[in-house]
Amino acid sequence: MNSESKSQETRVAILAIVIENPDSVEKLNAILHEGSKYIIGRMGVPYEKKKISLMSIMMDGPADVISSMSGKIGQLQGVTAKAVYSKLPM
Numbered sequence: 001m002n003s004e005s006k007s008q009e010t011r012v013a014i015l016a017i018v019i020e021n022p023d024s025v026e027k028l029n030a031i032l033h034e035g036s037k038y039i040i041g042r043m044g045v046p047y048e049k050k051k052i053s054l055m056s057i058m059m060d061g062p063a064d065v066i067s068s069m070s071g072k073i074g075q076l077q078g079v080t081a082k083a084v085y086s087k088l089p090m
Contacts, residue, residue, distance in 0.1 A: 009063075010060050010061050011062070011063045011066060011088075012088055013059050013061075013063075013084060013086065014057065014059070014083070014084050015056070015070055015073070015082070016054075016055075016082050016084065017056070017057065017073060018052060018053075018079070019053040019055065020052050020080075021076075021077050021079065022053075023078070024076040024077050024078055028076060031072050034069075035069045037061075038059045038065055038066070039058070039059055040060055041057075042055065042056065043055065043056050066085075069083075
């Protein structure tokens with residue numbers, strides 16, 4: 001398999017994101033914008049009772065791109081991120 005074929009392999013995943021620090025939202029949106037061509041959809045829900053926001057980002061992209069985004073997001077102050085991948089073949 002050549003590198004061009006390999007670059008076409010994608011995975012379907014959901015990024016689960018918990019935002020406890022609203023000051024990190026601008027940086028979070030910048031990271032999401034960088035990977036926007038792989039984003040299928042997104043949903044964000046503020047949870048006022050706990051003063052947090054919950055987001056789910058549905059993606060179809062290379063596993064390394066999804067993993068990198070999740071890692072960058074998880075490094076933001078007061079933000080937790082976890083990627084869950086489908087079991088579909090690549």
